Amino acid sequence: MRRIVWWARRDLRLTDNLTLHSALRDAASVIPVFILDPKLWQSRKLAPARRQFLCDALADLDAQLRERGARLIVREGEPARELERVVNETQADAVYFHRDFTPFARQRDARVIAALAKLGARVETFDDNYLAAPEQIAKDDGAPYVVFTRFRLRFEERVGLPMRFSARGDFGVPPEIASNDLPRVTRDPRVARGGETVGAKLARAFVRRDDGLRAYAATRNDLARDATSHLSPHLHFGTVSVRELVRAARAADAGQPGKAWLDELVWREFYMHVLYHFPHAARGAFKREYAALPWENDRATFAAWCEGLTGYPVVDAALRQLNETGWMHNRARMIVASFLTKDLLIDWRWGEKYFLQNLVDGDVAANNGGWQWAASTGTDAQPFFRIFNPVLQGARFDASGAYVRRWLPELGRVPTKYLHAPWTMPADIARQAGITLGKTYPAPMVEHALQRERALRLYRKQKSEG
DNA sequence: TGAAATGTTGGGGCG
DNA sequence: ACGCCCCAACATTTC
Numbered sequence: 001m002r003r004i005v006w007w008a009r010r011d012l013r014l015t016d017n018l019t020l021h022s023a024l025r026d027a028a029s030v031i032p033v034f035i036l037d038p039k040l041w042q043s044r045k046l047a048p049a050r051r052q053f054l055c056d057a058l059a060d061l062d063a064q065l066r067e068r069g070a071r072l073i074v075r076e077g078e079p080a081r082e083l084e085r086v087v088n089e090t091q092a093d094a095v096y097f098h099r100d101f102t103p104f105a106r107q108r109d110a111r112v113i114a115a116l117a118k119l120g121a122r123v124e125t126f127d128d129n130y131l132a133a134p135e136q137i138a139k140d141d142g143a144p145y146v147v148f149t150r151f152r153l154r155f156e157e158r159v160g161l162p163m164r165f166s167a168r169g170d171f172g173v174p175p176e177i178a179s180n181d182l183p184r185v186t187r188d189p190r191v192a193r194g195g196e197t198v199g200a201k202l203a204r205a206f207v208r209r210d211d212g213l214r215a216y217a218a219t220r221n222d223l224a225r226d227a228t229s230h231l232s233p234h235l236h237f238g239t240v241s242v243r244e245l246v247r248a249a250r251a252a253d254a255g256q257p258g259k260a261w262l263d264e265l266v267w268r269e270f271y272m273h274v275l276y277h278f279p280h281a282a283r284g285a286f287k288r289e290y291a292a293l294p295w296e297n298d299r300a301t302f303a304a305w306c307e308g309l310t311g312y313p314v315v316d317a318a319l320r321q322l323n324e325t326g327w328m329h330n331r332a333r334m335i336v337a338s339f340l341t342k343d344l345l346i347d348w349r350w351g352e353k354y355f356l357q358n359l360v361d362g363d364v365a366a367n368n369g370g371w372q373w374a375a376s377t378g379t380d381a382q383p384f385f386r387i388f389n390p391v392l393q394g395a396r397f398d399a400s401g402a403y404v405r406r407w408l409p410e411l412g413r414v415p416t417k418y419l420h421a422p423w424t425m426p427a428d429i430a431r432q433a434g435i436t437l438g439k440t441y442p443a444p445m446v447e448h449a450l451q452r453e454r455a456l457r458l459y460r461k462q463k464s465e466g
Numbered sequence: 467t468g469a470a471a472t473g474t475t476g477g478g479g480c481g
Numbered sequence: 482a483c484g485c486c487c488c489a490a491c492a493t494t495t496c
Contacts (some may be wrong), residue, residue, distance in 0.1 A: 168471085334467070373467085385496040386468050393468090452469085456496060473493065480486085 001088055002027040003172075007083060008034050008072075009105075009114075011238035012057040013196035014064050014167045018128045022084035023096045029172030032065055033086055034058060036076040036183065037108075041285065047358040049326025052185050053194035057239050060195025071170035072424050073179040078113040079108055088123045089177045095121055098128035098238075099416050101276045102364040130269055131236050132159050133244065134276035137269075144277035146286075146379040151270050152263070160248060162243035166233060185331030190325045192233060192360060199234035207248045217257035217348075221315075221331045224402035228330055229261065232361035235268065241321035242268075273377050284349070285377035293462050295376075296345040303339055304445055306354055308407075311444035313420055314394035315339050317407035324407075326360035331397050337374035338388035342455040343446055348375035376459065385461035387452050396422030410434075410441050 004027035011017050011032075024029045040046065062072040075082040096275045100109065109125075116123050123411060137154050138144060145151035158424055192198075206212040206229045211219065219227035234240040242265065249258050275281055285291045304310055308319035315466040318332035326338070333355070340351045352371040357361040359425050372378025376386070398404055411419060413433040418425040423437055423444055430436070437443045 330469085338468095382467075383496085387496090389469060422494095449470090460496080469496090471493100471495070473491100473496095475489100475491080478487090481484095 003029045004031055004263040005031045005086055005092045005095040007095055008032055010100060011098050012061050013239050016164050016241035016244050018165045019096050019098045019126045020167055029382055031072045031175055032091055035079045035082050037079055046359045047326060049191040052191050053233055053360045055183050055185050056194030057200040057237050060197050062182055068171055071174050074182060076180055080111045083112055084115050087119055090175045093122060096124050098126045103135060103270055103279050103282050112200050129242060130272055131162060131242055133271055134273050137273060147381045148270050152266050155266055162246055194239060196239045199239040203231060203240050203245055207252045213249060213252055213258050213261055214252045215257060217260040221397050223329050223331055223398040224400060226329055236361050236363045268366055272365040275365040275368060276297030286372055286379050287377050288376040295347040295358060297347055301344050304348055305344060309442050312390040313404045313408055313411060314398060315390050317404045320407040322358055334374055335388055335390060335393050338372055339390055341375040342387045343448060343451040346414050385456060388449060391421045
């Protein structure tokens with residue numbers, strides 16, 4: 001009787017899961033395993049919000065498996081070694097898992113495949129959490145794409161309406177092997193709940209609601225409304241199926257706004273594609289002429305950015321939102337990234353790392369792509385002279401000031417007119433609003449106009465020197 | 467998926 | 482009536 005280990009990673013769901021579907025099809029007994037890699041799990045830098053979301057997802061997965069008479073085996077340790085053990089203990093014939101394309105994951109999986117080959121266990125991998133495999137999209141000459149609009153054209157040619165893979169079948173009798181308890185953390189109610197059950201509800205609501213998918217193009221930049229889908233952490237951990245999302249969005253026939261949202265999924269594909277084909281981008285600038293930009297990298301300045309103490313309200317509100325909830329509005333991500341790189345002259349990789357550690361949806365490929373876009377070092381990035389003005393961005397995308405007031409209650413009584421530039425407030429109004437710059441709220445740590453000029457000089461010089 | 471600088475136009479005030 | 486200036490509004494160019 002055939003036993004197959006389903007090594008669950010970033011596919012923590014039963015619905016429309018190609019790997020699970022294949023295991024149930026091929027085996028009389030399927031053993032779901034999740035491995036906590038101490039390299040990630042024990043890292044002190046891993047934000048509680050991320051931990052919490054993953055714990056939710058594992059608990060939900062286990063609960064669903066129990067309804068099917070199975071359970072989730074949780075192990076902690078080096079993946080290759082733990083899988084060897086599981087295979088030995090269960091006498092499994094094969095291990096199935098989906099491909100993950102980050103450099104770290106590819107190395108890890110190569111070790112796993114080598115270790116299992118020695119044991120004589122069959123390994124099969126599947127492409128599950130992207131719509132297209134990285135090899136599937138290429139120019140006519142076989143080269144990978146580096147420009148989004150061309151990538152999208154080819155993507156639309158090659159990727160139709162995705163299939164659905166059922167999880168029909170029997171898991172068989174759960175093996176009597178050791179499992180760690182499900183990891184638990186103290187829940188913070190400000191952090192989004194994880195898990196397939198929540199993800200499915202969120203997806204359904206977003207596609208159906210009038211202010212969801214149908215309004216996306218018009219509302220997505222409104223910081224206070226926060227009308228984006230919030231599905232990114234679910235996409236990262238695979239607690240929703242990206243194929244299911246495409247089917248649902250297409251079925252909703254939401255016109256142009258729906259297409260704008262589907263485009264965001266294509267960006268996700270594009271950034272994975274780029275990282276896969278250009279691994280050097282994981283470590284530094286995709287555009288090599290910007291590999292050695294002389295960043296100032298002042299540690300105290302960076303700390304102020306992290307804590308949301310820059311003195312620019314829209315920037316500070318965004319960082320506080322991140323620190324308190326593990327989430328940041330996408331428009332705000334662009335604003336703070338522009339500010340870190342072009343106003344504070346700090347290496348985008350510092351910000352990239354901070355995001356990856358603290359965002360619940362922190363995803364190597366999308367995060368790297370986004371930061372390189374903002375820093376103008378990436379594929380199809382914004383040109384270096386596009387520099388966001390944090391005051392104007394605040395006024396445009398948080399016109400009512402509700403976003404800033406929500407995350408910076410100390411500015412609650414500042415009139416909207418001055419909210420995004422409190423240093424311009426006349427003394428008597430500041431007194432009435434209870435603001436003493438430098439005390440109740442920081443004075444701006446840099447002058448935007450000045451820093452903009454410095455950034456322009458820096459990039460221009462670097463570009464000419466190659 | 468910018469912003470600032472610079473250029474152009476046209477209406478109104480004024481001598 | 483006319484030229485001149487000012488400047489807001491809009492357009493274009495530049496970074």
